[in-house]
Amino acid sequence: MEAGRDEQMVRVVGADETAPATYAWSVYAEGLRVRAGRRMAVDGLDLALGTGVHGLLGPNGAGKTTLVRALATVLRPAGGRLSLLGEAVNGRLDLRRLRRQIGYLPQEFGYYRRFTIREFVEYIAWLKEVPPAEIADAVQRAIDRVGLTDRADHRMKTLSGGMVRRAGIAQAIVNDPRILLLDEPTAGLDPDQRMEFRALLRELAADTCVLIATHLVEDVAAACTDVLLMDAGTLVFQGVPADLAAAGGEHGPGDSPTERGYSEIMRRHREGAR
């Protein structure tokens, strides 16, 4: 990990990285509608995200993964407005330039089993058009940051579930994305690894817009600068973790203030919807 940080300090910084952002929000959505199959899984969602770590919570089927896939440019919006890094996502957008600046860990993370971690991350770095001269360093740094340094040359198929997840995070951050989308990144990580992962998130938060879709409320409380709650395809809450904790009070269902806040907000939203 230390070695990785040293390298980070001397790496070449591209002009596009130092250029000031010309947009107000990394992710901006208004009345966004996205289909998942026949269902409108995201239906009239408003959202504005800047740099920082945003935790996206919500029950199964709330549309979290569909939203993340739309932001990852896998799915095209079916309606409403969406802009990423100041660029409107529509038919005319140059996706190639945008995609260079996005990191994505899918919920169901597929990988070539015969590749080593290093080869795999390198391959993704190449696909994300990281400048060739920087790829070797960028790969090493990404692997170091997820704590897989001593496993770098092992085949992907020999890794445990947690290690695969970390390799998935490594490929997502290898291009130093401006928008980093992580769908269930902590699944399979043990408590120590989760703590390290949160430290990594805090590091990234300084200059990246990180969106984490998760079921684990405590991840959000510990590492996120911002919490989003989704239900039935719309955003029902956005605030800092303390707001979420405050919403819960002392006696609702749940074992921690954040969990109580989560269930209280969901309860209120559903009652309001009726």
Added chain:
Amino acid sequence: MIGRILRIELRRSNARWMALLLLPAAVTYGEAGRGLTVLALDQRQSLVAAFPLAMGLAAWHARRERRSRMDELLATTARPRWQRMLPAAAAPAIGALTAYLVGIAVAFGLVLAAGGYLSALAAPIFAVGALGLLVPVALGLVLGRWLPFILVPPVVVIVFFLFLFFGDTEAYTEGPDASGEPPGRLLLWIALQVAGTPFDLAGVTARTHLGQVLWVVALVAAGLIVFASASRRARATSILVVALGAAAALPVLPDRYADAYYLDPDATEPVCTADAPQVCVLRAHRRALTDLRQPARDALAILAAKLPNAPTSVVEIPDPYGAPLPPARAESVYIVLWPGGDGRDTRPAADITWTLLAGAGTTGCANAPAFGTPERRRYETARIVAAAWLLDQEPPAPANPDNPALPRRDETLPAYQALRAWPPDEQRARVAALREAELTCPDTDRLDILIAPR
């Protein structure tokens, strides 16, 4: 960087299996003494048997993306799809070509070791063959990508193999055109073979190469387009490319399969003994000069001793395969050789002498009676009797008694005895007359020349 990615693809794909499993088909073993062209054409033939395997392995490789559920992540990467697919497609192609290159190197080494003829005309045969090997690879990639099911690669191998096994023979037995040969469009099938072609003296015609290259490039390009692009337009384009390839290739390819070949002027250039009497063989058969020299000189000596205006040299001519031999010349005895796999003519010297002296040192006339007719047997009887008279031996039994064209011993022996019954000067005059007739080819009965009363 692309080199680095390609190395990863090569290491982590089944490219090595492709190279290993195709190797047995790519390496040709036999007949190295007959020259490089023979091995190059053999390799073209045997590699077709490996097409199903190449296709199956490529299909297996192309399943990777969906099998590993990488498509979600890959859908979000910046690099255009075709750039990602090129190294992915290159890996199995390089594997297959490696096997092919090893095959070429082995063929080259074998021919060199056997002292066979290293014809430069083998180079384009190898090159077009290498391109042709990319066809099953490209088609396999397309199949594996569009049908990424585990059963597809093995089914592809089995079905394609069965098709080759049964389909191919059918093409040869049922597909001949009016001239009794397979039609030239079979050359779209990348293999090159037609029974009876003098491979060791042959080159493949430029139009055959060109037609095959057009067709192969169209197929490979169409495969790559569909493999590298997901769009509907790409599929339409690929169909168009195949159609254009066929349209361009078919008029270029020769009409008859046999026209795919021509006699290589280099291979057929004479190589002669330095000393007289001159004995010459074709350059591709130069190792057989050792075997021809002595019986040839024996034959020339006998002719000089027994006949006026005897020929002074023995010259090998290429087997025209069904076409009439060139008219014999008074000063040379022609012979056709079929050297074996080691490049030597292993017949006993006495047999070669017999062959040379047939018809008193002539090759026979183009207007000779048709094979299988009684007239033809009389004709052949006269030629054998002339040789027997020159050698002062009774005619031997035919090598193959069932061949209706060959005279039986009960035909040749009485004729020989009838010739011998004439006074010596008369015998010589009659054999000399036969030789004259065989050189000028009038439409007369040759046996009458030898034995008919005057």
